[in-house]
Amino acid sequence: MSWKFLNKKPLSNERKYQVILAPVITEKATMGSEHNQVTFKVAADATKPEIKAAVEGLFDVKVEGVNTLNTKGKVKRFRGRLGQRSGYKKAVVRLAEGQSIDVTTGL
Template structure:
C-alpha cells in the first residue's frame, strides 16, 4: 500500500519543453519528472489516484546528468527519470495551460 505522501514523492514536476508541449497537443502525452527509483506501475497508480484519469501506457527514460563548466571547474548535474504518460481518448490533464 502506497501512502499519499509517497504518491507526491513519486511525481516531482511536469517537464516543460517544446517537445512535451507538442506531444501534449498532438497525441495527448504528458511528460513528467519522476523519482529515479519509481517503477511504471507506481507512476501509473500515483497519477490515477491524484488526478483521476485513465492511462493508456507509460514509457520511462533515464536521463543522464550533463557535465557543465563553471569558471574553471566541472560541475556534474544529477541523473533523473522522465515518464511519458499517454492518456486514453477523452481524458484531459494539461499542466501548461492549467486544465485539469
C-alpha cells in the same frame, strides 16, 4: 498469469506525491500533448505501475501506458572547473482518448 500483480497494494497519498515530482515543460514535451501524452519528472526508484497509479490517483484520469527514461546530467564548466548536473528519471504517460491534464495549474 503473473503473480506479482495479484498482491498489488494501493499507493498512499504520501507515496503518490513522492513519485510524481514535477511536470516537464519543454517544446518536445508539449508536442506530445497532441498525442494525449504528458511528461513528468519522477523519483529515481519509481516503477511503471507506481507511476500509473500515482497519475490516475492524483489527476483522476485513465492511463493507457507509461514509458520511462533516465536522463544523464550534462558536464558543464564553471569558472574553468568541470562540474556535472544531476541526472533524473522522466516518465511519458499516455492518457486514454478524451482525457487530459492541465500541467499549468497546481495540485
